Amino acid sequence: MKHSDEYTTHMVADERAGANQGGTITVQATIGLPRSLLFHKYHVLWTSFFEALDVKTVTSPPSNRAILARGIELAVDETCVPVKLFLGHVDALRDKVDYILVPRIVTLAKDETACVKFLGAFDVARNSVPGVRLLEYNVDVANGVYERPELCRVGQTFERSRRKVRRAYDHAKAAQLRHASALADLQDEALERPGIKVLVVGHPYNLYDEMLGKPIVDFLGSHGAEVLCSEFADTAKARVLARKVSKDIPWTFNKELLGSLELYRSRVDGVIFLVTFPCGPDSLMTELCMRSMKGTPAVMIVLDELQSEAGLKTRLESFVDLIAAGKARRLSGGDVR
């Protein structure tokens, strides 16, 4: 699909020509990174990349009520909560930086796709947040558009030397991979510790968001549960394992969730599916998972923008109590569930 490639370069060249005549921004520019969606997956890559290029980055603050409220205002009513938060974050950065980085991810591997919101994130932000200046890079591996050249193209707006930009990318990518494996090690340590273990299956942009998953993960921790997060799983391994639950699932990020479920299922005492309303991929994936959860206690928690904390805490508390009681009974040699 040659056209998309050409199209990208064309549009971007077009847009930047207006911003500066020379093609490279010589005056020090600041790049905003919205703390939402793919930030939670790629933040190490982005920050180290721009740091290596001596470009200043600004990350929006952790999600808060004001950001969510602004996001709800800007978004189409039916948008999923993470995208509402995303728009809130973009708006929070709008007046503080020169450009905001928004990746557009279509496919990360052949025969897979990303959720449609990542296809549209760039255009949605452009159309929803008035007066916003965006920098985008496009990843569509199935059609030959890769992350390295695309991100390097973005880098070249700030640094003329191609070699320097490429080196910055390679350095940043290595840092990202190191970061991911460090997280995986932490996860393995948690598995070794005694006590009840709960796996929380959810997208990173939900799990680590201050308004969505983080309070839940913290709450579980404060109730004596060891929390494992689905995202830490080894991606390549996750893909293979995912096939055990679903043969057809097309979404890359959901494959990672399914893989982690398979990886940890037998080693945890309970599973929590954390879903945001009305997530398309998760609506189907969670249905299939819940039907396959024979034996391990599982609960599905749907978060929306009108969360009632009391109700949520009661559910989490009773879930933890339930699996703790089950585990105590099993350890004392009593009846098996």
Place this chain on the structure above:
Amino acid sequence: MSVNQLPDSRPFKVSFPHMGNYCIPVKTLAEELECEIVLPPKMTRRTLELGARHSPEFVCIPFKYNLGNYIEALEKGANLLIQAGGGCRFGYYGEVQEAILRDLGYDFGMVRLLGGWKLRDHINDFKRVNPRLTMMRALRAYRLALRQTRALDAIEDYVRRNAGFEVEEGAFEQVHAAFLGELDTARDKRTIAEIERRYLAEMATVPTERPDDLLRIGIVGELYVLMEPFSNLFVEKELAKRGVEVHRFVTVSNMVSHGGRKGPEHLADLISRSGDYVRYHLGADGTESVSMTYQLMEQGFDGVLHLKPFGCMPEVNAMAALQRLSREHTFPVLFISYDAQTSETGLQTRLDAFCDMLRMRKQRPGAALTAGPAAERSTA
């Protein structure tokens, strides 16, 4: 590309979900499997209730209709279900629907077609159903089905544009029904062409009264709710009752013409004619919704109806662009979302208000969108 499980014993009784009148060409294809074909009963409220009861809570509405169709077909004795793939969530329906139906205790086989619309990819799946199937036969049936589809779309396009102005109520519907009856049994290209010609001529003789200041409305949005009238609460007929010339561009004929190898080219074309409201493909029909709306505005249409299942992400992406387009160009766009609870009365009130507003704008050109926030953002 996967036949997952065939029923234990023959004869197979094949069934597939409804979508508009396309069961006619799909039946032509299915006949090549040399199995008994069990059409699901006509859609009713029960179809939706059955589907919704057993579906995930916030899955999009086509899933619920499909599941309802399957349950009703299984009740009628079908034992081999077919699910076609598509972009977005559509492509993943099959596996989850199969799990749900098995947990309900039904015994059946399912053919899940993944990987788009390439006939060659699916042939091997179907060879397991009917070993006598050959590429030649399949291709012949495919061409025939496509010809039927084109005839069907041509006739229905004519009905959409003219039914609003018929003098005698139900005149077009009568001709349409007769056409469907003949098309259903036509099995060679020449007959199909002849039927299409004859009925187009017959429709041209149906007396109509077209006022000078008629309203022209385009319908854009997600393919299933656009093409299955029961799921969109017969919105096209409702518009016709209000004296509107209705245009729709999402049809199976167009999807076939714009699919496959021509896909990227078509998308690039849509994007280049979207007034810069889209720069990248938005997924599924999203790009087309924005681009068509922009083009219809340029062509002087009075307004656009945007239909989608509740929570449909490609169309939600498109809505961000459409809302901005509507605001910046003061161009009326009515957004309608369908779920299992969407009420007919609510829809009718909104259509009344929308049509009234368009008529008032016609009398006072340049007037603001007097329907106010309803035209900008809302869900039925």
